[in-house]
Amino acid sequence: MISYSVYKILHLIGMFMVLLSLGGWIVLGAVGQGNNVRWKKLAAMTNGIGLVLLFITGFGLIARLKIPWPWPGWIISMVIIWIVFACLMAVSKRRPEAAGYLWWGSLVLAGVAAYLGNIKPF
16 A cells, blocks of 8 residues: 555656646747657656656545545645646647746646645635
């Protein structure tokens, strides 16, 4: 059985991977290097692995906390944030001119997710 601490550390690593890959992808698009296949591939793989790691460890944390169905609002909000993070890669690919908004928006989303995960307000 995996401990709560290990799930939490892996969950944070997944979030770091998602933020790192989004940052790289956004910068590649903003500076006009969107056709650089090597870095795009690395960013896309890092994003996908990070999202899967977030998904698996998130449900592991829910199980460790013994939170029954129906979930409280903060967990549903976290799932919605996960979906938004999953969509941000595609948005940044199609809208490189919105790089600044995506950059700061992903930081704000990560902050909201951290708040929800730690405070569990509702």
